[in-house]
Amino acid sequence: MTTIVLLTLTGLALAAMYFLLAAGLALIFGLMDVLNFAHGAFFTWGAYSAWWTIGRFTAAGSQEGSTGGFLLGVLVAPVVGALLAVLVEVVLLRPLYKRPIYQVLVTLGAGLMLTQMTSVIWRPDARFFPQPGWLADTSTVLGARVPNNRFLLIAAALVVLGGMLLFLKRTRYGLVVRAGAENREMVRALGIDVDRAFTLVFALGGALAGLGGAFGAAYFGSVEPTFGSVNLIFAFIVVVIGGLGSVTGSALAAVIIGLAQQFGNYYTTWAGDFVVVLLLAAVLLLRPGGLLGDRT
Amino acid sequence: MSTPAVDPLLRLAGVHAYIGESHILQGVDFAVAPNRVTVLLGRNGAGKTTTLRTILGLVPAASGTITFDGVEIGTEKPHHVVRRGVGYVPEDRDVFAGLTVAQNLRLAQRPGASRERWALAHALFPDLERRADQRAGSLSGGQQQMVAIARALVNDNRLLLVDEPSKGLAPVVVAQVTEALAAIKGTTTILLVEQNLAMAQALADDAVVLDDGRVVYTGPMAELAADEALQTRYLGAGGHATAHV
Numbered sequence: 001m002t003t004i005v006l007l008t009l010t011g012l013a014l015a016a017m018y019f020l021l022a023a024g025l026a027l028i029f030g031l032m033d034v035l036n037f038a039h040g041a042f043f044t045w046g047a048y049s050a051w052w053t054i055g056r057f058t059a060a061g062s063q064e065g066s067t068g069g070f071l072l073g074v075l076v077a078p079v080v081g082a083l084l085a086v087l088v089e090v091v092l093l094r095p096l097y098k099r100p101i102y103q104v105l106v107t108l109g110a111g112l113m114l115t116q117m118t119s120v121i122w123r124p125d126a127r128f129f130p131q132p133g134w135l136a137d138t139s140t141v142l143g144a145r146v147p148n149n150r151f152l153l154i155a156a157a158l159v160v161l162g163g164m165l166l167f168l169k170r171t172r173y174g175l176v177v178r179a180g181a182e183n184r185e186m187v188r189a190l191g192i193d194v195d196r197a198f199t200l201v202f203a204l205g206g207a208l209a210g211l212g213g214a215f216g217a218a219y220f221g222s223v224e225p226t227f228g229s230v231n232l233i234f235a236f237i238v239v240v241i242g243g244l245g246s247v248t249g250s251a252l253a254a255v256i257i258g259l260a261q262q263f264g265n266y267y268t269t270w271a272g273d274f275v276v277v278l279l280l281a282a283v284l285l286l287r288p289g290g291l292l293g294d295r296t
Numbered sequence: 297m298s299t300p301a302v303d304p305l306l307r308l309a310g311v312h313a314y315i316g317e318s319h320i321l322q323g324v325d326f327a328v329a330p331n332r333v334t335v336l337l338g339r340n341g342a343g344k345t346t347t348l349r350t351i352l353g354l355v356p357a358a359s360g361t362i363t364f365d366g367v368e369i370g371t372e373k374p375h376h377v378v379r380r381g382v383g384y385v386p387e388d389r390d391v392f393a394g395l396t397v398a399q400n401l402r403l404a405q406r407p408g409a410s411r412e413r414w415a416l417a418h419a420l421f422p423d424l425e426r427r428a429d430q431r432a433g434s435l436s437g438g439q440q441q442m443v444a445i446a447r448a449l450v451n452d453n454r455l456l457l458v459d460e461p462s463k464g465l466a467p468v469v470v471a472q473v474t475e476a477l478a479a480i481k482g483t484t485t486i487l488l489v490e491q492n493l494a495m496a497q498a499l500a501d502d503a504v505v506l507d508d509g510r511v512v513y514t515g516p517m518a519e520l521a522a523d524e525a526l527q528t529r530y531l532g533a534g535g536h537a538t539a540h541v
């Protein structure tokens with residue numbers, strides 16, 4: 001029982017991290033039809049900027065990070081993610097909106113380059129992420145001792161999910177994003193500057209990825225350059241399973257993948273990723289549009 | 297009665313446009329007088345839709361000039377053109393299926409649009425009020441057309457570009473749409489693409505006929521309506537279009 005509680009909460013935390021990464025991917029794909037392979041790099045940069053920020057406030061060699069430093073890091077990470085995303089969108093993608101293959105290459109290239117920069121600036125090996133004591137501490141739930149950073153990650157993802165649904169349903173920009181996912185031309189013909197909406201969606205996606213990176217660093221207790229690319233693969237799988245463009249679908253799929261991975265990895269040494277691939281194959285065969293996708 | 301002495305609201309001069317490699321508009325010239333209805337006729341594939349999309353900037357004009365209210369708009373981006381007061385009702389309605397009726401209209405409403413316009417659109421199509429919270433994708437073709445037209449009506453537009461509003465609709469709905477356009481005629485300039493000659497005759501003051509990307513006739517609608525030879529030549533076989541109003 002204790003194990004099941006622990007695995008469930010850890011799986012949900014992992015799901016939360018995937019969701020933070022996948023939500024932006026889903027929005028960007030939905031509105032712009034762009035597969036953004038640079039998204040993992042925004043996540044890595046978010047992780048490193050949180051790590052760097054917390055490092056400014058923490059005594060060298062200390063195992064315990066400062067709370068203020070961590071909170072500041074959680075603010076800095078999404079800002080860095082958003083800035084990089086805007087840079088990629090405006091400088092690299094904007095000239096290529098009519099050439100989808102080039103978009104893939106350009107985001108892939110930008111992702112590799114940004115990732116490489118982190119290993120040049122901060123060394124290629126994993127760096128310890130000194131989190132505040134209260135975050136690394138555990139709380140006991142039904143007998144299971146669960147690290148607090150799991151709860152924080154889950155709470156953050158829930159807040160983001162709620163915020164995004166409100167944004168999409170209640171705000172004018174949300175309507176622009178949903179309508180643009182259906183028919184970009186017609187949104188243009190209503191007098192709306194779609195290019196600006198693209199930049200906004202990219203910035204939002206980058207901010208969420210950066211935030212995911214900061215919380216992910218706390219989850220894993222370390223940062224390294226390959227951080228983003230590893231998680232990006234799972235985030236893409238989450239987006240496909242959830243339905244391209246559907247934020248709620250991404251949340252649902254993230255939970256399924258996170259739990260499947262945790263349980264799979266606990267009971268066997270190999271099943272975690274295998275189950276994920278099986279799930280992906282099943283969804284692609286049975287529901288090619290994804291669980292909640294309205295497009296096929 | 298044909299060419300009024302006032303300056304046109306819209307003028308196209310020598311407009312060429314390409315879609316991919318195809319040379320679709322091959323020097324289009326015509327003018328649209330203010331507060332009148334000008335109908336753009338021509339057989340399928342003549343370039344009517346492309347003409348409207350070029351005016352909006354959705355298709356780039358390769359050469360020539362497009363002047364709206366004395367300002368050259370041929371090189372402007374669509375959202376700038378639209379914000380000058382141009383409303384568009386596309387050929388396939390293109391309502392946002394996943395949005396509700398009210399959301400479709402709110403999205404269309406540009407900042408600063410007056411309440412009266414919103415009220416007018418709902419007065420002309422009372423159905424929209426009742427179905428405000430219904431997903432536009434679940435509406436009938438006729439109701440979707442009303443949403444599409446209302447999207448153009450909720451703004452203080454000076455020019456409406458309306459592409460085949462009667463296409464695929466039942467006669468009752470066509471009548472309702474015709475009535476709505478007739479109601480705003482005189483206060484708004486309309487450039488109407490329409491194959492249904494009865495509807496064109498009911499609404500239009502002036503006519504422009506397009507053939508193979510070129511203008512082959514401009515003149516009063518009444519004159520065109522009376523000229524069966526012209527109709528047969530440019531509007532398709534049999535002159536079946538000469539429906540009596």
Ligand SMILES: Nc1ncnc2c1ncn2[C@@H]1O[C@H](COP(=O)(O)OP(=O)(O)O)[C@@H](O)[C@H]1O
Nearest residue numbers: 315318320338339340341342343344345346347
């Ligand atoms: N997306 C497109 N790609 C290629 N050709 C097109 C496209 N859209 C229209 N055309 C061609 O342009 C010509 C004019 O089309 P259109 O403006 O839609 O005519 P109309 O509205 O008068 O029926 C047609 O020959 C059509 O085949």
Ligand SMILES: [Mg+2]
Nearest residue numbers: 344345346387
């Ligand atoms: Mg057409």
